[in-house]
Amino acid sequence: MAKILIIDDDFSIVELLTDVLAREGHSVESAGEAVVGMQKARALKPDLIILDYHMPGMTGAHLFESLRRNQATSRTPILFMSGEASGEDILREIASPDGASFLAKPVRLEDFRRCVRELLASSGPPQPIKS
Numbered sequence: 001m002a003k004i005l006i007i008d009d010d011f012s013i014v015e016l017l018t019d020v021l022a023r024e025g026h027s028v029e030s031a032g033e034a035v036v037g038m039q040k041a042r043a044l045k046p047d048l049i050i051l052d053y054h055m056p057g058m059t060g061a062h063l064f065e066s067l068r069r070n071q072a073t074s075r076t077p078i079l080f081m082s083g084e085a086s087g088e089d090i091l092r093e094i095a096s097p098d099g100a101s102f103l104a105k106p107v108r109l110e111d112f113r114r115c116v117r118e119l120l121a122s123s124g125p126p127q128p129i130k131s
Helices: 011-023 034-044 060-069 087-093 109-121
Strands: 003-007 027-031 048-052 078-082 100-104
Touching: 003 011, 003 034, 011 027, 011 109, 027 034, 034 048, 034 060, 048 060, 048 109, 060 078, 078 109, 100 109
Parallel strands: 003 027, 003 048, 048 078, 078 100
Antiparallel strands: none
């Protein structure tokens, strides 16, 4: 069972992903905004962070950079999800994509489950972002 943090301002997405992850046996926390997400990430030290790209107040790319600068989350795998930005868009905004993957919304649940399993199973050095 992994600790997973979802940072997304769309409650319906959070509810759906929480249900899917809980059925897989994971412990799930969520935050609807970036600042609260950063606070929860520092306290929880999750095994995986699922991060929306477009949020009020801060983009997912800015939050990603903040998470990477924090010792508690510097190597935590991060799954970006967006219906508006592409993996290439995100790559242009972040310094180093190590430890990040990308899925477009609306996401196919089979792809989501597979990506979560792969990110949680990766035990070596972080892999570059995948779109």
